[in-house]
Amino acid sequence: MSAPTTAPIPTPTAPGRLPLIGHGLRLVRDPLPFITSLREHGSVVRIRIGPTPAYVVTDPALARRVLVADAAHFPKGGKYYDALRVFLGDGVATVADGDTHLRNRRLMQPMFSKAHIAERGNAMIDQVRTMVGAWPEAEPRDMFAGMNEITLATFLVAVFGADLPPHLEGEFTALMPEIMRGTIRQVLLPSWISRLPLPSNRAHADRVARLRALIDQAIDHHTDATTPRSAGAESAPGAEACPHASQARRRQPGGLFETLIGVEDQLGRRQLQDEAITLLAGAIETTGTTLAWALYEIAANPTVERRLREELASVCRDRPLRYDDLDRLPYARRVLQEAIRKYGVSWMVTRTTARDIDLGGHLIPEGADVVWSPYLHQHDPSYYPDPDTFDPDRWETDRAAATRGSFLAFGDGRRKCIGENFAWVELTIILATVLQLWPRFEMTSPAPRAQAIITVKPDALTMGFHRESAD
């Protein structure tokens, strides 16, 4: 950060502002065209959400300054995170920047190391095979809801182990969409309305309380299920190199959450609950939406489908997918990356300014909301020619260089997505398993429109799956 040495560049205000609501209506009615249109007006553009100004960063190099180089001056905070905290508590995604965030993030990081995820890989594959294999043939499936269900179940198996009582998974599945809707309501409405004793506010609070109780049961179940080994038991080769080696010796391998339970004395039970809820909220819809879009694009692009199936057949032959196969599926990775690029998945993420600050010559006042948008950058034609075209080959090494650091789907810097490694593993497992178990699938609804709510989701998308291929 540096104080401006010349007069600040005047920051343009986006056109179409209405009295009282500012750009609120455009953000609700057509958020994606609106947010991508801001690039035409400058690299930092002022919008108004109601009476409050917010500064949208349209240049990915400046977004990186916000997230990395000048991150200390652009902390997380503001109304949006206050509303999320009602649901997520002080989990790693919502807790303010500072020592607590750094410490908790450091304690959580080993949970998502490649080695720990690899230990859960085959259990995740089993779970996905069971669910995807049970789909009734040819019956139209709602892909957004269906993919969220699978990502939730896979996440639970990875994090808490394979033997959670079935009622927990069922209740999580029923509660999460309602809670997400209630949370959006609270983010959008003035905070005094969220505090009124309205039936909708009470119902939201009851659901959040129920989710907390379920999470607590999952943690207890996990702790009970992990029995101590006998004193003389051999440890796994290489276990000493792992920072959680003593924990691994004490317990049978369970889920990824084991590493957090191992530091419960440092975090406390309430914090463990907050972290589990945060991970649940961060993990499900992001990956579920990506998969729904990827399958839609595959159904719409026969060449992409053929290349995916050829790659999978060359690696697995006729046997089921194994964890070790995942790194040998580069085309599947490019397809998934392109689905994430084309559809966002996050379209609006916020920071506040800790002081008056110069950003690319624009003076942003202390306490202002600053918006950055992976979706906006990933649709910038100067980095992604023909951005509305689904083109997995743009991620081939020689062409990918042209994106020059503008791919910010997982964020960057100190608040970068902690679940990125996990997301790639889970996405690849689910995509490959659907292709292996269903030789043919097709759209059974008209082409969906992208709808920006929490993630950029399809407004309506159903598909049918068939055991016989077309030829």
Ligand code: HEM
């Ligand atoms: C396609 C999948 C995913 C995408 C595109 C995605 C995207 C993001 C982005 C953009 C951020 C940064 C937000 C910010 O800077 O304010 C983030 C943070 C986060 N993500 Fe993800 N995410 C994905 C999957 C996951 C998964 C699977 C998990 C959990 C297993 C997860 C957990 C989190 C958490 C806890 C944070 C907050 C990190 C912090 O503030 O320190 N995400 N994610």
